[in-house]
Every structure is written in structure tokens, then in C-alpha cells.
């Protein structure tokens with residue numbers, strides 16, 4: 309069984325831009341923030357936005373205050389004026405590609421042209437576009453409706469940006485033959501074109517199609533129509549709970565796509581649910597996937613990775629095999645990761661629904677595991693010496709305070725900040741914490757060559773940075789909405805990918821230069837293999853979304869474990 313995720317699935321540029329703008333406004337302003345209509349067609353996200361004091365208005369009141377964001381679809385110009393007159397501060401997040409169509413209509417309407425819009429009459433974008441047509445706008449949803457329109461002396465023809473391409477192609481061809489004086493504009497968004505072309509191709513290549521996205525979302529509905537039109541079994545769902553597995557039961561390969569306003573984590577959740585359900589047909593595979601997910605959700609994988617890095621650090625410096633510190637690092641990471649996941653159950657409901665459910669169901673056992681592992685780690689570090697114990701205590705405090713309002717940093721309006729509120733903090737804190745427990749803590753006890761310690765520290769933190777920043781990129785949309793301050797949120801996805809790749813190239817160079825300078829043990833250069841493989845994988849994952857989030861996490865976590873395994877033979 310194969311599940312192929314469309315490369316074009318998920319947020320388009322315009323929706324991502326509008327979501328970013330409203331979230332930026334919510335951190336910048338204290339006043340209530342409203343969106344004029346739902347920002348995106350997703351009930352969970354809308355609920356999350358309300359929790360962040362981002363509300364929705366459907367009508368313009370006579371009087372109002374606060375900030376109103378005009379979403380990507382745009383509005384008629386008179387609505388924008390009415391919002392301002394009512395007393396709102398308006399942030400216009402209309403997608404630039406929709407603005408282009410508004411400008412075209414406005415320009416020709418001023419010259420007296422009629423406007424024909426190929427689009428859904430009730431769609432907000434079309435309602436907004438009609439507002440620019442100065443009362444001479446007409447909408448059509450089919451060729452029949454188009455042919456029923458009166459003959460115009462002067463007219464322009466435009467399409468809703470998410471219109472079905474083949475329908476609009478038919479209109480354009482008719483105009484060329486029968487009404488060459490009509491000015492026809494290509495206004496279907498490139499993102500829509502690519503999405504529709506891809507789903508046609510994927511539907512041909514696979515046995516069934518799943519389209520994820522709001523039932524109210526025009527572009528998602530069109531994807532569902534295109535998929536259904538190919539004759540392949542297809543389903544349109546808003547979230548994974550609606551999947552009809554009966555329809556998919558005979559499919560050997562399934563294509564998965566999503567509308568322009570579907571957040572990434574809903575796509576990932578759907579992928580995982582389909583994968584788990586279909587794997588049930590193969591007992592061994594199903595058990596393996598369950599086991600993989602268990603290791604990832606409980607952070608056992610991450611904690612074994614921390615132990616492996618500690619071991620690798622000691623081997624790189626030529627120290628004796630240090631299992632005690634490997635165990636301390638493992639217990640520390642296990643404890644901190646579980647506790648932070650427990651604190652984050654509420655926001656994880658949107659970002660990682662499956663993990664949130666797991667943590668909610670098993671919170672008692674997970675608390676016990678986290679406290680026991682944290683306590684045992686501290687006890688073992690105490691046996692290593694006071695400095696080691698104090699260092700681990702500080703790191704534990706820092707790790708726990710990530711989600712808590714106990715750091716006396718003042719943010720705007722006198723609120724106390726959490727470490728979480730500092731831009732980029734999540735990624736950086738994890739890197740510092742891991743670097744400390746895997747490399748510095750053992751170095752306090754085993755007094756080795758300080759230069760070798762620095763090299764080992766850079767090697768470990770580089771790998772942890774690449775791993776953490778990559779996971780943060782995978783979770784960027786949910787983290788942004790749930791308010792986590794990761795590096796990709798601060799720098800953007802592309803920049804973060806570049807930084808990860810440069811870091812890994814630096815790592816490879818670091819191993820070879822340090823080895824040549826005699827700072828690392830004989831055969832240490834073998835460890836350059838790990839950043840090299842990670843570089844290739846991350847480059848591949850950056851371009852290709854055919855591998856699921858679960859597989860990607862597992863592969864990257866496994867590379868940290870592989871560092872320890874490789875160290876055992878050097």
C-alpha cells in the first residue's frame with residue numbers, strides 16, 4: 309500500500325500570508341482582533357484563533373472598535389470603507405493575486421466596461437470582485453449561464469482565482485471565436501492551476517483519491533470534483549475522522565491532496581490515520597508502525613538519541629566508554645520532553661492531535677515516568693559530583709520553565725513572559741540543553757582536552773540543531789497558530805532549510821579539520837558520515853513530500869542513534 313501526498317497540498321501563499329498577518333497582529337496589539345468572515349475553513353483552527361482573542365464578525369456593525377483583518381478573498385470596496393467608518397482599524401490581507409483581479413475590474417469598470425466573472429456567486433472572493441464592477445458585474449458558473457448573458461459592446465472576462473481551469477478554458481475559446489472584442493484575462497491563480505493539474509495526474513496514477521479541506525472551501529470542492537471526474541474512487545473530508553475506509557478498501561495506492569486553506573497538521577493526521585488503518589490488513593506492518601509511533605510519541609527515541617550522542621562525544625575525545633553520563637542524558641531528555649508535551653496538551657490538540665490524545669489518556673503514567681526519570685537523572689548526576697548535579701538542576705529548571713510564566717521578562721502591557729515567548733527560543737533551548745547534558749556535563753567530570761570538548765560540543769549541538777529545526781519546519785503552521793516561537797517561525801521555512809544545510813556542511817568540515825589537527829581520536833572521521841546522510845535526507849525531504857511526517861521523524865531520530873552505534877566501532 310502506498311499513499312502519495314500531493315506536493316501542492318495545503319496552504320497557498322495568500323492564505324499563509326493572511327494567517328501570518330492576523331497572528332502577527334495578535335502579538336502586536338492588545339485590542340480585540342476580528343476577521344471579517346472566517347479566516348480559513350477549518351473549525352478547529354477557528355476555535356484556536358478565538359482562544360487567542362481573534363474573533364470573527366460576519367456583518368459590519370454601526371459602531372465598533374479594535375482591529376479587523378480582511379482575509380485573503382478580499383471584500384467589496386464599500387465594505388472596507390464601512391469598516392473604517394464603524395471605527396475599526398483595518399488590516400487588508402487580501403491576497404495580491406486577488407488584488408490584481410480587483411484592479412483589472414476597477415480599471416475597466418471606470419471606462420464603462422461590463423464585467424463577467426466565471427465564479428461562484430456566493431463565494432466571498434466573487435462578492436468582493438463584483439464590488440469593483442460598478443454595478444455592471446455578472447457571474448456565471450457554467451457555459452449555459454454564460455450563453456444566456458446579454459451581448460455586451462464592451463466587456464471583460466475574468467475568473468475567480470480558484471476556478472476550474474477546463475471550464476474557464478471553454479469560456480476563453482468561445483470568446484475568441486464568437487466575441488473577440490471581449491477582453492479576457494487569465495486570472496486563475498498559478499497555485500490553483502498547479503493543484504488541479506497535479507490532482508488530475510495523481511488520480512490517473514493512483515487507485516483512489518482523498519481530498520482534505522473545508523466543505524465550504526471552493527478550491528477544495530473543485531479538487532474533489534476533478535478527482536471524482538476521473539472516475540477513480542474519491543472522498544472529500546474535512547478531517548481524518550470522516551474517512552470512509554470502505555471506499556478505499558480496494559486501493560493499492562492512494563493520492564492525498566488538500567485545499568489551499570488546509571493546515572499541514574490536518575494533512576499529516578489524515579495520512580497517519582489512513583496509513584494506520586490500511587496497515588491493519590498486514591498485522592506485522594501494523595505492529596511495526598504502532599511501535600514506531602509509540603517510540604516517537606513517548607520520546608523514547610529522542611532520549612536514546614541523547615544517550616547515543618553522549619556516548620559518541622566521549623568516544624570522539626578518546627575517553628573511556630561512558631555509560632553513566634549516557635544514562636543521565638537519556639533520563640534528562642526523556643523527562644523534559646514528556647513534561648513539556650504534558651504542559652502542551654492544549655495546544656497540541658490542534659498541532660499534533662494524536663499525540664495530545666495519547667498524553668491526555670495516559671497523563672498519570674507519563675507524569676510518573678517523567679518525574680522518575682528526571683529524579684533518577686539528578687541522583688546519578690549527584691553521584692558524579694556537585695558541579696554536575698548543579699548543572700543538571702539548572703538545565704532541568706530551564707527545561708521546565710519553557711512553558712511556565714516564571715521567567716521575569718516583561719513583555720508588552722506588563723505581562724510576564726515565558727521562555728516560549730522569546731523568538732526562536734524553542735529551537736535554541738533544546739540545542740543548549742542537549743549540548744550541555746551530552747557533552748559539557750561529562751566534561752566537568754572527565755577532564756579532557758578543552759579543544760576536543762569544544763569540537764565534540766559543536767558536533768553534537770550541530771546535529772541536534774539540524775534535527776530540531778527540521779522538526780520545527782514540519783510543525784511550522786501549527787506552532788505559529790499555537791504560539792510556539794521556533795526558529796523557522798522567526799526566519800521562515802526557506803531560510804531555516806538553508807541554515808540547517810550550512811550547519812551540516814560545517815559539521816562535516818569540523819570533523820575532518822579537527823581530526824587532521826589531532827583533536828579527535830583515530831577513525832573519528834567516520835562520524836562525518838552522519839551529518840552527510842542527514843544533509844542528503846533533509847535536502848530530499850525539502851523537495852519531496854512523498855515521505856510521511858512519521859517516517860521523516862523516525863529516520864532523523866534514528867540518525868542520532870546511529871551516531872552512537874557508529875562510535876562503538878571507532
Ligand code: SF4
Nearest residue numbers: 320322403405469497
Ligand atoms: S489560491 Fe491563489 S489567489 Fe487565492 S488566496 Fe491562494 S494564492 Fe491567493
